[in-house]
Amino acid sequence: MSATTDVARMLTLVPWLLERPGATLDEAAAAFAVTPAVIRRDLSHLDFCGLPGLGGGDLFDVSLVGDRIVVSMADELRRPLRPTPHEALRLVLTVDAVADALGGDLPALRSAVDKVRGALGIPEDVADVLEEVTPRALEELRRALRDQRRVRIGYQGRNDERPVDRLVDPWALHVQDGVWYLQGHDLGADGGRTFRLDRIAEVEVLEDQPSVAPPEQLPAPRYAPGPGDLEVDLALLPSARWLEAALQVDHVDEMEDGSARVRLRTEAPRWLARLVLMAGGGATVLAPDELVDQVVELASEALRPQA
Amino acid sequence: MGDKAERLVNLTVALLETRRPLTFAEIRRRTGFYAQRDHESGRRMFERDKDDLRRLGVPVVVSDVAFGEELGYRIDRRDYELPDIDLTAEEVTALAIAVHLTGGEGVKLALTKLLARAPDPMPSVPPPPVRVEVAADAVDAVAAAVVTRTALGFRYRAADGTLTDREVDPYAVVQRRGSWYLVARDHGRDALRAFRLDRIQGAPRPFGEAASFTTPPDLDVAAAVSGPELAAVEVELAVDASARWAVESRGGTDTGHKLGDRAVLRVPGIDPARDRAWLLGLAPGATVVAPNEVVEEVNEGLRSVLAAHGAAGVDGREVPS
Numbered sequence: 178m179s180a181t182t183d184v185a186r187m188l189t190l191v192p193w194l195l196e197r198p199g200a201t202l203d204e205a206a207a208a209f210a211v212t213p214a215v216i217r218r219d220l221s222h223l224d225f226c227g228l229p230g231l232g233g234g235d236l237f238d239v240s241l242v243g244d245r246i247v248v249s250m251a252d253e254l255r256r257p258l259r260p261t262p263h264e265a266l267r268l269v270l271t272v273d274a275v276a277d278a279l280g281g282d283l284p285a286l287r288s289a290v291d292k293v294r295g296a297l298g299i300p301e302d303v304a305d306v307l308e309e310v311t312p313r314a315l316e317e318l319r320r321a322l323r324d325q326r327r328v329r330i331g332y333q334g335r336n337d338e339r340p341v342d343r344l345v346d347p348w349a350l351h352v353q354d355g356v357w358y359l360q361g362h363d364l365g366a367d368g369g370r371t372f373r374l375d376r377i378a379e380v381e382v383l384e385d386q387p388s389v390a391p392p393e394q395l396p397a398p399r400y401a402p403g404p405g406d407l408e409v410d411l412a413l414l415p416s417a418r419w420l421e422a423a424l425q426v427d428h429v430d431e432m433e434d435g436s437a438r439v440r441l442r443t444e445a446p447r448w449l450a451r452l453v454l455m456a457g458g459g460a461t462v463l464a465p466d467e468l469v470d471q472v473v474e475l476a477s478e479a480l481r482p483q484a
Numbered sequence: 485m486g487d488k489a490e491r492l493v494n495l496t497v498a499l500l501e502t503r504r505p506l507t508f509a510e511i512r513r514r515t516g517f518y519a520q521r522d523h524e525s526g527r528r529m530f531e532r533d534k535d536d537l538r539r540l541g542v543p544v545v546v547s548d549v550a551f552g553e554e555l556g557y558r559i560d561r562r563d564y565e566l567p568d569i570d571l572t573a574e575e576v577t578a579l580a581i582a583v584h585l586t587g588g589e590g591v592k593l594a595l596t597k598l599l600a601r602a603p604d605p606m607p608s609v610p611p612p613p614v615r616v617e618v619a620a621d622a623v624d625a626v627a628a629a630v631v632t633r634t635a636l637g638f639r640y641r642a643a644d645g646t647l648t649d650r651e652v653d654p655y656a657v658v659q660r661r662g663s664w665y666l667v668a669r670d671h672g673r674d675a676l677r678a679f680r681l682d683r684i685q686g687a688p689r690p691f692g693e694a695a696s697f698t699t700p701p702d703l704d705v706a707a708a709v710s711g712p713e714l715a716a717v718e719v720e721l722a723v724d725a726s727a728r729w730a731v732e733s734r735g736g737t738d739t740g741h742k743l744g745d746r747a748v749l750r751v752p753g754i755d756p757a758r759d760r761a762w763l764l765g766l767a768p769g770a771t772v773v774a775p776n777e778v779v780e781e782v783n784e785g786l787r788s789v790l791a792a793h794g795a796a797g798v799d800g801r802e803v804p805s
Contacts, residue, residue: 180488185540185593187493193600208599210592226493228501253497256565257597261541262631264594266657267620268583271591274618274659275582282612286582289575293598296569302703303630306618306659313733322613331729339726349613354662378729395615415645422663422682435645455761458788473795476786479767 186211187219187226191237191254194246202244213244220246228253265297266304274306278352280319306355317380318359321347327385330359331378335448340378345370346387349395362389406442409449410463413437417459420452438463450475488533491517495533496542500564505547505556568601577605586616622664622681623657625688630654633695636668638688640679647685652677653697656705667708669697678709719754719763720774722746727769734762743773756781764789 186209193208194200202213209216220239227236227250237251260268272293276286294300314330321328328347331340344364351358357374369392413420415435430438443449450471453460462469498515499506508530512518518526534544534557543563549556571579576599583595599605629636637651652668659665664681722743723731736749749770754763756778763772764785772779 181536183489184492189597196601222490225490257600259566260594262628263624266627268591268594270620271586271618272582275616278616283578285574286578289579303656351615353617451765455765457764457785458792461792469793473793476789480786
């Protein structure tokens with residue numbers, strides 16, 4: 178840990194302790210998300226800090242009796258240092274995103290966010306996470322989690338032609354950069370699964386209680402490449418480079434004219450073919466051939482005259 | 485006694501305590517630091533310490549003293565101190581839970597600063613089963629300029645790949661659909677623009693004074709980011725049972741008509757340019773049947789897909805079946 182990190186913490190630790198005379202090492206450690214040993218070392222430094230002159234009587238008075246801490250004579254640092262612009266902006270955006278995600282689930286958060294914005298001078302027209310259309314399934318799933326109920330969902334996975342019924346014991350909702358996921362135990366697959374809310378066609382909250390409890394640590398809903406995945410090469414015109422953000426690409430070759438060649442792996446070729454369609458000619462599958470065929474088939478079928 | 489953390493805390497206290505700016509010689513006398521025999525190396529050490537403090541957000545102010553003969557240093561307490569925030573225990577608890585739900589990367593210390601003089605959180609409030617990832621790293625490069633209202637210059641790659649140099653007044657940072665945008669007034673175009681942060685090339689460079697502009701009171705960041713509403717067309721789609729929910733979730737309603745065995749749904753508020761990708765991605769489960777311009781727009785896109793993949797279907801040739 179660098180000296181400046183220590184200083185940032187110590188300048189906050191002093192007002193925190195002045196406000197809580199007799200706090201324990203463990204309490205301070207928990208509040209600062211460090212070990213008690215780090216707090217102990219901070220205190221040993223602060224014992225040598227104080228007003229200029231450094232002549233004994235002008236120093237902070239730091240005493241540690243048992244595991245209880247009392248700091249006095251440190252009035253110069255009675256208030257914490259303002260957060261930096263980085264810290265302030267990150268904090269506001271973070272708590273704001275959570276407030277949006279929770280809806281009405283934590284009512285005190287809304288008023289807290291307003292007060293924090295006011296204190297840091299960051300109103301909503303300076304930094305905001307725009308709430309997207311709330312997925313229809315969200316309210317029902319919130320209710321299922323609150324009341325501890327099993328759900329039946331109609332889910333169209335990336336490789337499914339149409340929504341398929343699944344029975345799920347819900348564990349948690351997860352918002353990652355504006356995209357909602359449900360994590361839970363899929364009874365049919367008999368394992369933990371992640372479902373994107375915008376692919377859930379319908380939700381029914383059942384009377385049954387969940388039978389499988391969530392694991393201690395829920396993994397983040399990220400795609401992890403598997404051995405059976407298809408390796409794909411795409412050529413992207415500048416107009417289609419937004420696809421790079423939608424995909425998790427392994428490798429990008431930048432071309433002179435602003436276009437790119439990308440390589441990625443996917444377990445869902447059907448979904449990828451659809452993304453290529455969405456690019457409307459800006460994205461070309463270079464390999465493998467079966468994916469080229471799939472794209473051509475989808476586009477040709479769509480162009481066939483309507484009955 | 486050479487501990488750097490102690491020295492920086494003591495320097496902070498010394499510069500906070502003084503009512504008038506202190507010269508380097510006075511700082512050295514008062515603190516006992518920087519007293520190396522080589523005067524210049526003591527001076528360099530002080531400059532490094534001062535820069536370190538500034539990086540932490542400690543507002544060290546430099547001014548001319550002794551009739552401009554020397555530089556003086558002090559910290560203005562009003563700029564240093566975070567004013568008290570009147571938070572209830574419930575609000576403190578809610579903030580602590582919110583930061584916990586996100587994993588708290590890079591925001592824990594900021595929260596502790598905020599809560600240093602607030603009530604302690606209430607114990608044993610179970611967090612709701614929701615987790616949130618914000619990934620706010622991208623905003624760091626522009627954070628200081630947005631908060632201090634300082635103009636920025638940067639090179640920008642537009643959606644069509646062209647590179648241009650821009651100078652802007654950065655009004656706001658906004659996240660929408662997982663992407664970060666800087667909403668700003670573009671000096672060269674004298675107009676409001678939204679820049680995607682991931683298309684800014686290299687580090688943006690602040691220029692000019694802080695507080696050099698004011699954010700327009702009628703700024704609508706949501707509108708700035710979603711772009712001009714070019715058109716809101718009512719589109720009719722012939723929909724397979726499998727694609728029906730996707731169209732309904734976008735506000736589609738049944739017209740009661742049928743085309744073959746497919747139901748015809750009507751979706752309002754479609755912008756043919758902006759929603760082109762969405763319409764293309766529905767194929768072939770849902771096909772646009774009206775109005776004609778949108779049908780043609782989508783078919784043109786599909787023909788371009790075929791052409792890009794070396795398949796027929798352009799120039800009036802037959803589409804392979």
